[in-house]
Amino acid sequence: MIKFTLYFTSVLLSFIDQSQMNGWCFMEDVFVNITPICDPNEDTINNNAVNTSEDNTVNNSEDLLCHICQQETNSVTISPCGHIVGNYCANKFSRGDVDCPFCIRKIENFENLFSLTDHEFEKRSPYRLRVLTENETNNLKSKIQNGMTDEEFMARFWYLRRCQEPDRSLLLNIRSHIITLDDRIYIAELKGKLLSGEISEIDVYKNHFKQELNNIEYVMLYLFYTEFQNPYKEYEFKVRNNYLDFIYT
Structure with a gap:
């Protein structure tokens, strides 16, 4: 346990140092234009799900x-x-x-x-895995056509739940510590299949969303959740273990 704590701390500090260093060293920042793919207005909590308030007969004024x-x-x-x-x-x-x-x-x-x-x-979550609407599908294809980075593609389909947007630090950590040349070759193939309609976005999620994380991946996501989901880190990691059971089409 002590060894793991020391290892966790050292890796955590390494990520922080790397992120700070990258913030100064990259001449061209390709991670500044991260735009949403999913539109929360397309599918709200009440769509295909009952109101879970105790009194459902109250007039919704x-x-x-x-x-x-x-x-x-x-x-x-x-x-x-x-x-x-x-x-x-x-x-x-x-x-x-x-x-x-x-x-x-x-x-x-x-x-x-x-x-x-x-x-x-x-x-009932607007972040559940579901088929994209036509507008959202066009958003995804447009992002790919306009140069979605391999790091963003990996962040969205390997590590993040639907509607969670990657940030610059997460993408830099994927670039520095996770992604390989083989990954880039494979991601290029997946992008082509998505654009052609050969596979769907849910197919990519089913085959690539990572439920088991190694230590580096865990720390990377821990930092991401600390920044954006601080009170819910434990829940976020718990949901990762059974996220692909929540597929509503």
């Missing part, structure tokens, strides 16, 4: 909608502050060490919470 996701009715009371959110958002807050988003007071309990299993939670 604007003042009754969850002020966080604007998808479910307010049904769960956060204590001790008394603010109210929808059941999906309450489940998300309960999975991390999160303060009340309205008053920043520590959350001690959730009243009327209907707990979702990992499967139910992911099914």
